[in-house]
Amino acid sequence: xxxxxxxxxxxxxxxxxxxxxxxxxxxxxxxxxxxxxxxxxxxxxxxxxxxxxxxxxxxxxxxxxxxxxxxxxxxxxxxxxxxxxxxxxxxxxxxxxxxxxxxxxxxxxxxxxxxxxxxxxxxxxxxxxxxxxxxxxxxxxxxxxxxxxxxxxxxxxxxxxxxxxxxxxxxxxxxxxxxxxxxxxxxxxxxxxxxxxxxxxxxxxxxxxxxxxxxxxxxxxxxxxxxxxxxxxxxxxxxxxxxxxxxxxxxxxxxxxxxxxxxxxxxxxxxxxxxxxxxxxxxxxxx
Amino acid sequence: xxxxxxxxxxxxxxxxxxxxxxxxxxxxxxxxxxxxxxxxxxxxxxxxxxxxxxxxxxxxxxxxxxxxxxxxxxxxxxxxxxxxxxxxxxxxxxxxxxxxxxxxxxxxxxxxxxxxxxxxxxxxxxxxxxxxxxxxxxxxxxxxxxxxxxxxxxxxxxxxxxxxxxxxxxxxxxxxxxxxxxxxxxxxxxxxxxxxxxxxxxxxxxxxxxxxxxxxxxxxxxxxxxxxxxxxxxxxxxxxxxxxxxxxxx
Amino acid sequence: xxxxxxxxxxxxxxxxxxxxxxxxxxxxxxxxxxxxxxxxxxxxxxxxxxxxxxxxxxxxxxxxxxxxxxxxxxxxxxxxxxxxxxxxxxxxxxxxxxxxxxxxxxxxxxxxxxxxxxxxxxxxxxxxxxxxxxxxxxxxxxxxxxxxxxxxxxxxxxxxxxxxxxxxxxxxxxxxxxxxxxxxxxxxxxxxxxxxxxxxxxxxxxxxxxxxxxxxxxxxxxxxxxxxxxxxxxxxxxxxxxxxxxxxxxxxxxxxxxxxxxxxxxxxxxxxxxxxxxxxxxxxxxxxxxxxxxxxxxxxxxxxxxxxxxxxxxxxxxxxxxxxxxxxxx
Numbered sequence: 001x002x003x004x005x006x007x008x009x010x011x012x013x014x015x016x017x018x019x020x021x022x023x024x025x026x027x028x029x030x031x032x033x034x035x036x037x038x039x040x041x042x043x044x045x046x047x048x049x050x051x052x053x054x055x056x057x058x059x060x061x062x063x064x065x066x067x068x069x070x071x072x073x074x075x076x077x078x079x080x081x082x083x084x085x086x087x088x089x090x091x092x093x094x095x096x097x098x099x100x101x102x103x104x105x106x107x108x109x110x111x112x113x114x115x116x117x118x119x120x121x122x123x124x125x126x127x128x129x130x131x132x133x134x135x136x137x138x139x140x141x142x143x144x145x146x147x148x149x150x151x152x153x154x155x156x157x158x159x160x161x162x163x164x165x166x167x168x169x170x171x172x173x174x175x176x177x178x179x180x181x182x183x184x185x186x187x188x189x190x191x192x193x194x195x196x197x198x199x200x201x202x203x204x205x206x207x208x209x210x211x212x213x214x215x216x217x218x219x220x221x222x223x224x225x226x227x228x229x230x231x232x233x234x235x236x237x238x239x240x241x242x243x244x245x246x247x248x249x250x251x252x253x254x255x256x257x258x259x260x261x262x263x264x265x266x267x268x269x270x271x272x273x274x275x276x277x278x279x280x281x282x283x284x285x286x287x
Numbered sequence: 288x289x290x291x292x293x294x295x296x297x298x299x300x301x302x303x304x305x306x307x308x309x310x311x312x313x314x315x316x317x318x319x320x321x322x323x324x325x326x327x328x329x330x331x332x333x334x335x336x337x338x339x340x341x342x343x344x345x346x347x348x349x350x351x352x353x354x355x356x357x358x359x360x361x362x363x364x365x366x367x368x369x370x371x372x373x374x375x376x377x378x379x380x381x382x383x384x385x386x387x388x389x390x391x392x393x394x395x396x397x398x399x400x401x402x403x404x405x406x407x408x409x410x411x412x413x414x415x416x417x418x419x420x421x422x423x424x425x426x427x428x429x430x431x432x433x434x435x436x437x438x439x440x441x442x443x444x445x446x447x448x449x450x451x452x453x454x455x456x457x458x459x460x461x462x463x464x465x466x467x468x469x470x471x472x473x474x475x476x477x478x479x480x481x482x483x484x485x486x487x488x489x490x491x492x493x494x495x496x497x498x499x500x501x502x503x504x505x506x507x508x509x510x511x512x513x514x515x516x517x518x519x520x521x522x523x524x525x526x527x528x529x530x531x532x533x534x535x536x537x
Numbered sequence: 538x539x540x541x542x543x544x545x546x547x548x549x550x551x552x553x554x555x556x557x558x559x560x561x562x563x564x565x566x567x568x569x570x571x572x573x574x575x576x577x578x579x580x581x582x583x584x585x586x587x588x589x590x591x592x593x594x595x596x597x598x599x600x601x602x603x604x605x606x607x608x609x610x611x612x613x614x615x616x617x618x619x620x621x622x623x624x625x626x627x628x629x630x631x632x633x634x635x636x637x638x639x640x641x642x643x644x645x646x647x648x649x650x651x652x653x654x655x656x657x658x659x660x661x662x663x664x665x666x667x668x669x670x671x672x673x674x675x676x677x678x679x680x681x682x683x684x685x686x687x688x689x690x691x692x693x694x695x696x697x698x699x700x701x702x703x704x705x706x707x708x709x710x711x712x713x714x715x716x717x718x719x720x721x722x723x724x725x726x727x728x729x730x731x732x733x734x735x736x737x738x739x740x741x742x743x744x745x746x747x748x749x750x751x752x753x754x755x756x757x758x759x760x761x762x763x764x765x766x767x768x769x770x771x772x773x774x775x776x777x778x779x780x781x782x783x784x785x786x787x788x789x790x791x792x793x794x795x796x797x798x799x800x801x802x803x804x805x806x807x808x809x810x811x812x813x814x815x816x817x818x819x820x821x822x823x824x825x826x827x828x829x830x831x832x833x834x835x836x837x838x839x840x841x842x843x844x845x846x847x848x849x850x851x852x853x854x855x856x857x858x859x860x861x862x863x864x865x866x867x
Contacts, residue, residue, distance in 0.1 A: 035662045082840075083840065087839070091661050093843065097840070099793070104832040104836060108829075111824055221669075222669050261681055264677035264678070267670040267673040270666065270667075270670050271655075274655060274670075359750075361749065364743075378737040381737060389730060389742065392727055393745060393746025403726075403727055408549070446746050
């Protein structure tokens with residue numbers, strides 16, 4: 001019973017991180033058709049920023065968080081405007097340049113901080129006993145709660161606000177939205193800002209638990225890509241569902257079989273799915 | 288005589304849209320047949336069904352006795368059917384000569400010849416036939432629309448077909464170009480090539496073909512000589528609406 | 538028919554396989570062969586061995602992606618697959634390298650076929666993801682079976698090719714010349730024409746009678762085989778196979794270097810490989826500058842010379858040459 005609850009809790013934490021990351025990735029793909037392979041590099045930048053500001057320099061937590069997130073968001077805007085926009089006509093070119101940027105960030109961080117795993121200080125040191133039986137530390141719990149809040153807010157934002165509707169309009173029909181007085185390029189920049197901020201938040205919150213390494217962007221990238229394809233490129237709800245599936249499956253396998261097999265699960269699933277259903281589970285867009 | 292091309296109850300539906308319905312027709316070897324009909328009548332869909340680009344919802348089609356349903360486009364080319372596309376699709380970043388060399392690499396052609404120089408000569412002859420020989424080394428991306436249309440025809444001929452399907456070969460061409468292409472098509476048919484042509488330019492088409500099949504809303508509404516078709520009520524109605532005979536002077 | 542050709546015969550292009558076209562290539566090979574006469578530094582020789590191996594990594598990728606348009610972000614599947622095959626055979630069974638290397642290639646070829654089949658139906662981001670995932674599976678398996686594969690550290694003690702660095706160097710030159718030579722031959726032959734047509738317009742190629750499936754699969758197999766052979770060679774040359782050969786980083790470097798050199802040319806990626814690897818080493822003196830120049834240069838190349846280094850240089854050279862030949866024209 002304890003194990004079951006442990007799986008539930010840890011699976012939820014895992015899923016929440018994937019969900020936060022995947023939603024940002026899905027957003028910029030759904031709206032601008034951009035496969036941003038530098039997305040998890042933003043996650044990494046967010047992690048290193050909070051490390052530098054909070055763990056190393058000891059600045060105020062809230063301040064560090066805000067600066068880390070906003071700064072990463074700005075990096076995202078620069079990337080979108082300078083690197084992605086000129087190449088937007090070719091899907092392949094966008095993938096290649098974003099992966100080149102990811103490598104660039106990796107190399108910069110590698111030479112600045114070295115290859116060593118960096119330990120970050122927790123935001124809040126405490127442990128709790130959930131349901132009276134499962135131990136969980138504050139950082140993980142905080143990550144889970146923040147992720148849930150943010151995803152709900154994002155969902156409301158997209159479905160209920162004027163700006164959110166503009167995003168939906170551009171996603172569905174770029175040319176048509178121009179006639180509605182919407183500037184698609186501005187929307188892309190705004191969406192990229194949100195997407196990068198989401199990645200940075202995920203990175204900042206989970207880094208104290210996982211540590212920070214210059215290669216930390218690789219592992220989540222494949223999984224985030226998997227979540228988005230599994231859920232259907234461009235589908236918000238599908239992506240979240242996929243993140244939950246992947247997150248929980250990984251934790252279940254890791255607990256019951258081995259951690260290494262847990263790593264394999266996600267990739268095995270997606271290879272199987274791609275063989276059988278090339279458009280993912282809930283995809284609206286064909287390949 | 289062996290049946291050359293035959294379609295039986297050929298149908299293709301996309302959800303509720305019946306692009307082609309219960310099409311029955313046959314084409315004998317050596318014929319030159321026109322296919323006409325208003326936009327959306329199902330003409331290109333028919334070509335797609337006959338060349339493996341679409342699979343029918345129901346129905347059967349055979350070529351020289353062998354079924355062509357369920358086969359992939361390259362397999363159908365191997366059987367001897369070749370086609371052009373309504374909207375030209377050349378290999379843009381390859382030269383005109385290279386564009387023709389590609390179909391010469393099909394299994395059918397390779398059984399006859401694999402030598403590069405030989406293929407180049409064959410390609411050059413084909414280009415000469417369509418009048419593109421002087422543009423041989425240009426990139427396809429640099430050609431005019433008229434030239435691209437001729438390239439399409441040359442490419443389809445390079446596949447060494449027994450049956451050629453031309454999809455609006457005259458569209459976008461000037462009168463002189465149409466005349467030249469028309470002469471070429473005529474001579475190809477005189478040499479024994481069976482040809483089916485989709486066209487909207489009715490006057491030019493009627494001069495060229497001996498038989499016309501008319502489609503409307505996916506259904507065959509007429510099948511006869513050009514003279515018969517011009518007087519056919521159903522055809523006139525399809526193009527000009529009810530009471531349209533008033534507009535037909537001859 | 539023959540009289541029709543009278544005027545045309547002269548205009549027909551000569552076969553692209555004519556040896557005269559490859560004078561520059563031969564010169565470079567001769568340079569590589571003579572190099573050890575002038576350079577005695579083991580450090581440089583070792584670096585060039587790496588360059589030669591990478592030339593095969595990159596050109597085999599270019600065959601797959603640059604010529605058939607099937608973009609692969611998982612080349613480490615083949616490289617690592619071949620390397621680990623040779624590694625296992627050599628480390629556990631003491632099989633000599635002249636057997637393990639071809640076998641490594643064969644295993645990688647099978648992996649190529651295995652990946653090629655589902656890849657037929659996938660395009661764009663889906664294909665990219667499938668290739669990511671395939672190499673991640675192999676990477677994951679090496680972790681799961683860490684007892685046999687050596688886990689993160691890999692296997693140290695893979696049989697060497699030879700103890701003599703210079704002999705090893707010549708073996709690597711032979712590898713590069715044979716593999717790249719084969720690829721150049723292939724892409725300039727009529728087979729290459731078929732591949733280009735598939736890249737340009739798959740449906741158009743099918744309408745021309747080309748069995749696109751067969752050629753795509755064949756290309757996956759060939760690309761895999763060559764990358765596997767090179768990977769196996771590398772394992773023996775380093776006497777070590779490690780997870781870096783299965784990593785995403787490796788796959789991405791292959792992509793970036795090839796794109797920087799010029800996709801779809803075979804020569805472009807090879808040249809870029811030599812340039813970038815040597816540049817990377819040369820710049821190690823000034824670490825910060827190295828990072829900025831090396832990794833950012835790819836981004837700049839993608840933005841400003843998207844066709845890649847080699848095609849752009851060739852274009853510039855051709856323009857300059859024609860300007861010199863007829864300066865009156867502008």
